[in-house]
Every structure is written in C-alpha cells, then in structure tokens.
Amino acid sequence: MNTFEGCLNHEQLEAVNCLNGPLLILAGAGSGKTRVIVYRIANLIANKINPWNILAMTFTNKAACQMRERISNLVDPRLAGDVWISTYHSFGARILRAEHVAAGLKRDFNIFDDSDSKKLVEICLKEMNLDSDRYKPSVMCDMISIAKDKLLDPESYSLHAAASPESSRRVAAEVYELYQEKLKSMGGVDFGDILRYTVDLFKNNPDVLEKYRERFRYILIDEYQDTNYAQYVLTKLLAAKYKNICVVGDDDQSIYSWRGADIRNILEFERDYPETRVVYLEQNYRSTKNILDTAQKLIHYNHHRKPKDLKAVKPAGDKIEYVEFQNEFAEASGVADRIISGVRHYNRKYSDFAIFYRTNAQSRIFEENFVRAGIPYVVVGGCKFYDRAEVRDILAYLRLINNPSDDVSFRRIINMPPRGIGKSTAAIIINKAHEMRIPLFEALKVLSTEGTVKKAENFLKSISGLHAEKDNMDASEIVKIIIEESGYMEYLEGHKDIESQSRMDNVKELVSAVVDFEQHIGNKTLAAFLENISLVSDIDSFDEKKDYVTLITLHLAKGLEFPCVFITGMEEGLFPLTDSSMSLEEREEERRLCYVGITRAKEELFLSGASCRRIYGQMRYCIPSVFLKEMEICKLLSDVGMTDRDIVSMPRGLEFSGINSSSPYTRGKMIKHPDFGLGKIIDVSGTGDDVKVIVKFDSGFWKKLMVKYAKLEVI
DNA sequence: ACCGATTGAATTTTT
DNA sequence: TTCAATCGGT
Numbered sequence: 001m002n003t004f005e006g007c008l009n010h011e012q013l014e015a016v017n018c019l020n021g022p023l024l025i026l027a028g029a030g031s032g033k034t035r036v037i038v039y040r041i042a043n044l045i046a047n048k049i050n051p052w053n054i055l056a057m058t059f060t061n062k063a064a065c066q067m068r069e070r071i072s073n074l075v076d077p078r079l080a081g082d083v084w085i086s087t088y089h090s091f092g093a094r095i096l097r098a099e100h101v102a103a104g105l106k107r108d109f110n111i112f113d114d115s116d117s118k119k120l121v122e123i124c125l126k127e128m129n130l131d132s133d134r135y136k137p138s139v140m141c142d143m144i145s146i147a148k149d150k151l152l153d154p155e156s157y158s159l160h161a162a163a164s165p166e167s168s169r170r171v172a173a174e175v176y177e178l179y180q181e182k183l184k185s186m187g188g189v190d191f192g193d194i195l196r197y198t199v200d201l202f203k204n205n206p207d208v209l210e211k212y213r214e215r216f217r218y219i220l221i222d223e224y225q226d227t228n229y230a231q232y233v234l235t236k237l238l239a240a241k242y243k244n245i246c247v248v249g250d251d252d253q254s255i256y257s258w259r260g261a262d263i264r265n266i267l268e269f270e271r272d273y274p275e276t277r278v279v280y281l282e283q284n285y286r287s288t289k290n291i292l293d294t295a296q297k298l299i300h301y302n303h304h305r306k307p308k309d310l311k312a313v314k315p316a317g318d319k320i321e322y323v324e325f326q327n328e329f330a331e332a333s334g335v336a337d338r339i340i341s342g343v344r345h346y347n348r349k350y351s352d353f354a355i356f357y358r359t360n361a362q363s364r365i366f367e368e369n370f371v372r373a374g375i376p377y378v379v380v381g382g383c384k385f386y387d388r389a390e391v392r393d394i395l396a397y398l399r400l401i402n403n404p405s406d407d408v409s410f411r412r413i414i415n416m417p418p419r420g421i422g423k424s425t426a427a428i429i430i431n432k433a434h435e436m437r438i439p440l441f442e443a444l445k446v447l448s449t450e451g452t453v454k455k456a457e458n459f460l461k462s463i464s465g466l467h468a469e470k471d472n473m474d475a476s477e478i479v480k481i482i483i484e485e486s487g488y489m490e491y492l493e494g495h496k497d498i499e500s501q502s503r504m505d506n507v508k509e510l511v512s513a514v515v516d517f518e519q520h521i522g523n524k525t526l527a528a529f530l531e532n533i534s535l536v537s538d539i540d541s542f543d544e545k546k547d548y549v550t551l552i553t554l555h556l557a558k559g560l561e562f563p564c565v566f567i568t569g570m571e572e573g574l575f576p577l578t579d580s581s582m583s584l585e586e587r588e589e590e591r592r593l594c595y596v597g598i599t600r601a602k603e604e605l606f607l608s609g610a611s612c613r614r615i616y617g618q619m620r621y622c623i624p625s626v627f628l629k630e631m632e633i634c635k636l637l638s639d640v641g642m643t644d645r646d647i648v649s650m651p652r653g654l655e656f657s658g659i660n661s662s663s664p665y666t667r668g669k670m671i672k673h674p675d676f677g678l679g680k681i682i683d684v685s686g687t688g689d690d691v692k693v694i695v696k697f698d699s700g701f702w703k704k705l706m707v708k709y710a711k712l713e714v715i
Numbered sequence: 716a717c718c719g720a721t722t723g724a725a726t727t728t729t730t
Numbered sequence: 731t732t733c734a735a736t737c738g739g740t
Contacts, residue, residue: 059729089730191730359726422716555727577726617731
C-alpha cells in the first residue's frame with residue numbers, strides 16, 4: 001500500500017504488507033512494533049478484509065484502547081470499532097459468558113482475582129487440617145495458578161506431582177483438587193480458569209470452535225514472548241484453520257516467566273507454523289545511541305536468546321550517569337534535585353521523568369521527597385484502588401448479589417460492618433452449609449427460617465431482594481442501595497480515626513466509578529461492571545497527558561517510554577532481586593528486566609543505588625549491582641573481590657546486613673582466621689560487642705563470624 | 716463478640 | 731519498617 005510507505009521503513013513495510021499466512025515479527029525494543037501492528041490492521045481493512053474478522057490480543061486493556069485509537073486515526077473509526085481488540089482474559093471471559101451453556105458454567109459466574117483465590121486456598125488448607133506455616137497459602141496458590149497456566153487439571157497435576165520429590169507439590173495437588181471443587185460449586189472462575197475453560201470449550205465443542213475460527217480469520221498477538229502455555233494453545237486452536245496469524249515479540253523482553261510465560265512460544269513459532277515468514281525489526285527509533293549500546297552490552301550477558309543487533313537511529317546523546325548515594329534518602333533527594341534542575345534549567349516537563357524501581361516498597365521514600373520538594377507525581381500500581389479494604393468490602397456485597405453462591409465474598413462481609421455474627425455464629429453457618437452441601441448464603445437462609453440468626457435478618461433480606469431484581473436494575477442503583485442498607489457508611493462514620501474520612505471517600509469514589517462505567521460502556525448490568533473491574537488493572541488508568549513524574553515498577557514500565565528515566569536501587573540483592581537459591585535462568589530474567597528498563601529511556605538515563613539501605617527496618621550494606629559492571633558503567637564489584645559467580649554461590653542466611661561504626665573490620669579488608677586461614681571481608685554488621693563479619697575464605701567457603709569470638713587478624 | 720496489643724513475615728504480578 | 735493475623739482481656 002503506497003499510503004504507508006512514507007511512514008514505515010523497509011522491514012516494517014514488509015510486515016505490514018504481508019497479510020496472509022503465519023508471520024513472526026521479532027521486534028527489538030523501540031523498533032516500532034505497535035506501529036506495525038496498527039498499520040497492518042489498517043492495511044487489512046484497506047484490503048477489504050472485514051474488520052469483524054480481525055482479532056488482536058494485547059496484554060493490557062490500556063494497550064488495547066491505545067491500539068483501537070491509533071487504528072481509528074488511519075481508517076474509518078466505525079470500521080476500527082469492529083475489530084476485536086482485547087486481552088486474552090477479557091477475550092476468554094466474553095466467550096465464556098456467551099457460551100456458558102456449552103462451557104458448563106453458570107451465566108453469573110464471578111471472576112476471582114488472586115487475593116480471592118488465596119482466601120479460598122486458605123479455607124481449603126484449614127479444612128484439610130494442613131499447617132499453614134508449612135504450606136503457605138500464597139505458595140500453594142501460585143503452584144495451582146501455574147498448573148492452570150499449563151492447562152493441568154487437578155488429576156493431571158497430581159500425576160505430575162506424584163513423581164516430584166518435593167512434598168509441597170504433592171500437597172498442592174491435593175489442595176488444588178479441593179480448591180477446584182469449591183470454586184466450581186460456588187460459581188467462581190479464577191484467572192487461570194478463564195483461559196483453561198475457553199480452551200476446554202473449544203476442544204469439547206467442535207461446532208463452537210468452528211464458529212470462532214470462521215469469525216477470527218486474522219489474528220494478531222502482541223507481546224508474544226509473554227504468553228503462557230494456555231494462551232499458546234488457545235491461539236493455536238483459533239488459528240489452525242486459516243493460519244493467518246501474526247505474532248509480535250522480543251525474547252529479550254520476556255519478564256513474566258515466573259508467572260508462567262513460556263519463551264519457547266516465540267522461539268519455536270517457526271516450528272509450529274512451517275510456512276512462517278519472519279521479519280526482524282532492528283532499527284531503534286526510541287533511544288539515543290548511548291542508551292541503546294548500554295542496553296545491548298547488558299543483554300549480551302544472557303545466553304538463552306536469539307542473537308540480534310539493534311541499530312540506533314538517534315545520535316549518541318548524553319552519557320549515562322550512575323551515582324552511588326550514601327543511603328536511600330540521599331538517593332531520593334538526589335533524584336528529586338535532578339528533576340527540579342531539569343524542569344528549571346533544561347526545559348523539561350515533570351511528565352518527561354519516570355522513576356523505576358524493582359519493588360513497590362521502594363516508592364514511598366520517593367513520594368515523601370517529592371511531596372517535600374513540591375514535585376507532582378503519580379504512583380502507578382502500588383496500592384490499587386480496588387485493593388483497598390473498604391472498596392473490596394462493597395465489591396463483596398455486589399458479588400454476592402450477583403452470585404449468592406460466592407462463599408468467599410460471603411465470608412468477607414457476613415460481619416462487615418459488625419452485626420454480631422462472630423466466630424461461633426459463623427461456625428454454625430459453615431457447619432450447616434457443609435452438612436446440607438449448599439452455599440453459605442443458602443445455609444443462612446435455612447437457619448433464618450429456624451430463627452437462629454436474627455442478627456443477619458436484614459443482611460439476608462437486602463442481598464436476596466437485590467439478587468432477585470439485579471437484572472432489572474442498573475448497577476449504580478444497586479450499589480447505592482446496598483451501601484445504604486448495609487449501614488456501611490454509618491459504620492465508617494462511627495470510627496473517628498483519621499482514615500475513616502478517606503475510606504468514606506473511597507466508597508463514594510466506587511459509586512462514581514459505577515456511574516462512570518455505565519455512561520462509558522452502555523451496559524448497565526451489575527455483571528458487566530463486576531467483570532470489567534476484575535479484568536482491568538491499575539496501569540490501564542495511567543494517563544501520560546498529565547504533567548506528573550511517574551513512579552513505577554520495572555515490570556509495569558514495559559510498553560512505556562519516557563525522555564528521562566531513573567533506574568533506582570541498583571544494588572546486588574535488590575536489583576537483581578535475588579536470594580541465594582536463585583537459578584541462573586532467574587538471574588537472566590532480572591537482566592532482561594533491566595534491559596526493559598533501560599530501553600524505556602529516550603534521551604537521558606540515570607542509574608542510582610545506595611551504599612546503605614534500610615530493608616525491613618534493618619540497616620544493610622549494599623554493593624553495586626553486577627549489571628553496572630556488565631553495562632561497563634562501574635567496576636566496583638572487584639573492589640571487594642567478588643564476581644558474579646561468587647554472589648550466585650553465596651549461601652543462604654548470609655544476607656548483607658547491619659551497619660558498623662568504628663571497627664577495624666571493614667569491607668574489602670583481608671583477614672586471617674586461626675582455623676580457616678586467609679579470607680576477605682565481604683560485609684560487616686552490628687555495633688560494639690555485636691560486630692559480625694561475613695568472610696569469604698580463600699578456601700572458597702563463606703562464614704558469618706562474631707568479631708568478639710573469632711580471633712581475626714587484619715592483614 | 717469486640718477491641719487493642721503483640722508477633723511475625725516480608726519480591727516482582729499484564730489478567 | 732509496615733502490614734496482617736492471631737491472642738487475650740474486657
């Protein structure tokens with residue numbers, strides 16, 4: 001298509017013009033991959049492909065919205081509106097809702113998020129009399145979720161697990177079985193189920209599959225390197241007939257393998273579709289040459305990758321800066337200073353800057369400094385609106401109204417606000433439900449006719465009444481009524497602490513979110529609203545048009561770009577975030593995460609770390625991240641005689657910790673021990689009589705020693 | 716049944 | 731440090 005030629009380079013054009021058959025686009029960071037997808041869809045439409053036959057998968061709803069918007073700029077917006085663009089999960093949920101009979105689901109199934117799943121796992125563990133210290137709910141929950149991402153049902157997972165030497169896997173298999181039974185009986189579907197059930201639906205119902213194959217003749221998948229096995233199978237099922245499948249991705253940017261993403265999906269695409277045309281996008285339009293070169297130096301340390309060579313279009317630009325600050329406070333104020341100076345003297349806007357960090361906990365210190373310095377900022381992620389206790393409480397009401405079998409929601413609100421249903425009454429309800437094999441809410445009804453649970457009369461009436469009418473009412477009406485009838489606001493008002501006002505505001509904000517949704521989407525049912533919030537994430541509401549500095553985790557930063565990027569906390573143990581049990585593969589993923597971070601930067605890149613940092617309230621010494629050495633920015637690691645390999649082999653329980661004041665034992669010093677011989681001090685902790693040192697002895701092993709007892713001799 | 720005090724654990728998280 | 735979950739007194 002001639003119309004696109006001016007806007008695209010040769011390879012991009014090749015991809016955009018390849019309309020039929022399997023197409024693999026290996027798109028390096030900043031190479032304009034979204035642009036290619038958008039133009040390719042526009043080109044399909046220009047070639048008289050019915051937009052209704054096009055399916056595009058993205059990884060966030062935000063990416064989906066943006067994509068639709070950009071397509072609307074190229075073709076008639078009404079046609080763009082007909083393209084089905086969504087996340088895998090929204091796609092699955094919509095199909096399952098439409099085909100709920102064939103899928104064997106209740107029409108009003110509730111979607112369980114991770115914290116709901118965890119609650120249910122806790123219930124299962126309790127029922128199975130398993131020690132929740134030994135088998136942590138979050139770990140069990142993760143194992144189940146990963147099993148689901150591999151399309152393993154409880155049976156096949158238990159076959160798998162039986163062979164495993166780890167007892168926790170065998171236990172997880174048992175928990176999974178009970179968990180799934182409960183989830184099913186209460187009409188719940190978790191994130192893993194959405195994909196699993198959609199795959200099952202297609203596999204078990206050839207007619208249904210055929211219908212959707214006919215519908216989605218052209219399929220495009222963004223961020224293919226982060227798809228998991230379930231998504232891979234789902235895609236394959238849909239694409240098998242027409243094979244017009246175009247996947248776009250970059251193995252170097254795969255950062256969700258810990259969540260089940262399987263990099264093989266992209267590496268073996270050509271094997272799955274032998275006719276595949278491969279296009280490499282290696283021109284980087286985003287970053288300066290210095291930034292791009294630094295990124296490539298780093299990523300070259302990874303062994304498991306497709307070799308590639310990105311070329312910068314932009315000139316060298318500014319040098320990369322690295323500063324090791326004294327501590328995290330100095331780091332935060334140093335960053336704030338730079339931002340202020342950029343705004344004052346270099347014509348920068350606040351929104352030109354982004355602060356990246358590895359863990360959400362790191363954001364606080366920056367926030368405090370920015371407030372003090374008067375810098376406007378937004379924290380993306382972190383404490384999500386829909387994760388706040390009061391919001392979740394109201395949502396639990398709504399979910400119970402939508403689906404009264406949802407026992408997890410029931411448990412959450414049966415005594416919230418407190419209405420005199422304590423442990424013992426709750427136990428009565430649970431026993432009844434168990435006995436009669438009915439949901440908790442049904443059990444409450446039964447007990448109510450017996451007159452045993454007078455205190456829950458109103459609760460019962462409200463929920464039943466609204467449930468019966470939910471299809472005839474707008475979601476906004478329902479939420480207003482339930483807040484009124486539950487007495488939630490009065491309860492908050494009664495609490496005279498500082499937080500009660502903001503909690504009331506949050507409840508009000510939820511009401512306006514419902515109203516907003518109704519106006520935006522046109523579907524006013526409660527079910528539609530609930531589904532939407534389950535599948536929407538925090539980054540979706542991120543608005544880059546406002547003039548704020550962005551604070552964000554490295555994971556969430558993928559897909560974004562900023563003129564000036566700060567990557568903070570560049571310290572061994574924090575970034576890369578490691579413990580000593582970490583495999584080399586996991587270290588490579590941390591490296592990719594760093595690569596993603598660097599390649600978000602368009603013009604300026606600042607790296608920083610602290611030599612001392614409080615972690616969980618404990619002062620700890622930090623050594624600069626190995627990544628700095630790999631980027632050839634800093635060779636400080638050699639100062640204490642450590643190499644990458646040493647850090648990998650450092651045994652558990654020898655975390656860097658503590659602060660020392662005036663002892664002769666400092667980092668890097670050589671010492672002699674009467675029994676162990678020569679060694680080097682890697683870290684010092686404690687004060688006074690309590691000074692401890694971590695020593696790496698020449699014989700190769702590590703030891704943490706009390707200076708008071710160990711007769712060390714400084715050499 | 717409810718409140719407050721103590722104890723203990725603690726990554727990253729597109730959906 | 732900070733959060734949440736449990737414990738023990740009212």
